Amino acid sequence: MAWAVLLVLLPPAARAVDDRHVLVLGRISDDPAAHYDQLKALLDYVVPRMREVGITEGRVLMARDAQQMASYLRRGRVDWVTETTSTAVQLQQRAGARLLLLTERSGVSRYHTVFFTRRDSPVRRIEDLRGRTVAMQSTASTSAYMVPMITLLEAGLEPEILLGPDERPSPGRIGYLFARSELNISVWVQKGLVDAGVFSNLDWEDPQRTPPALRADLRIIHQTPEYPRALELVRADLRPEVENRLREVLLQAADDPEAREALRLFFGTSRFLPVDARLEQALDGLRAGVARVRAEVE
Structure with a gap:
């Protein structure tokens, strides 16, 4: 048959x-x-x-x-x-x-999200991003949107979507915008168009998404726990x-x-x-975080 x-x-x-x-x-x-x-x-x-x-x-x-x-x-x-x-x-x-x-x-089977800035940036931790900007990929991404957004909320930061790199967030908030690809995120941070970027540790280690010449100018400031x-x-x-x-x-x-x-x-x-x-424990935490993002951000 x-x-x-x-x-x-x-x-x-x-x-x-x-x-x-x-x-x-x-x-x-x-x-x-x-x-x-x-x-x-x-x-x-x-x-x-x-x-x-x-x-x-x-x-x-x-x-x-x-x-x-x-x-x-x-x-x-x-x-x-x-x-x-x-x-x-x-x-x-x-x-x-x-x-x-x-x-x-x-x-x-599991990976985590990294937050990174230019090596010469005064930003040392995610709380320092208040009043600054972060490049993400798209709302469909776990590592470059949902997990970073959960992390920002848990840090007491208030995300605010921006239309482009030229915009600045409202006082006391953190601006986020979508770069559409991991390579774009790396380039935007390296060129100073945004203050920080987020994606997975796999993207950080991938020379196609974070070329060595760019990574030499960048520095990880925060890593999240692992998730599936x-x-x-x-x-x-x-x-x-x-x-x-x-x-x-x-x-x-x-x-x-x-x-x-x-x-x-x-x-x-x-x-x-x-x-x-x-796995169940990791998903329990993520479920609560996703619900919070949907309620407070989207």
Whole structure:
């Protein structure tokens, strides 16, 4: 039998009862065509190994944002979602999605955010950023938006969005703006367009995102605790036998040579890991922080 994996780009109608044989993998994306092959490869591997629980077909469904994906999960349009941590937490809060597994990418399952300034800056700690400006990536980023925003709030700072580097925040507040890419964040800080930047320690160590010539002029002033790099979720009412078998297949994939290329294409995944107490504790703190950002900033 041929194992079919279909791309769905348009909002679908209510899911038919006879679709119980279909496993739908979802992701939030502003470029569905680019992400499709990355998702399809793993579905092509997973679906044939799900036949014993009635799964014989796979589909990919993209959403434009967390709100739309939460709607798909609540309506049963998506069964399984792969997302960054802060977005995963929002899907748990908005749609009751259940945590399935921790995702390790390129051998890294957890990372942290760094705040950095120019080496000659008078800023030595994040509290010194009051009245100054910080470059972030976008609201979709865990490491370069959500975690830094939580950190600023916990430090007693009041974030204020700015339209561009030429603007200054109101007295006593901290201005933030979006540079759209990690490289832009590094460049803006190095050139003095902003007082500080934020992104992950992996981006700090990546020469494509923080070139050595730039990093020589920069200095880390704060590092956050670690948090999960990415998570796999399932919808709240997914059949238990499907959820359990999907977990088994993904956990075993790293030891299966047939899965090697599919995992590589799946955003550089090296393996999937079970949920443990350390992960749950990290997510509890992040859930509270995400709720605070949504209430006080967004």
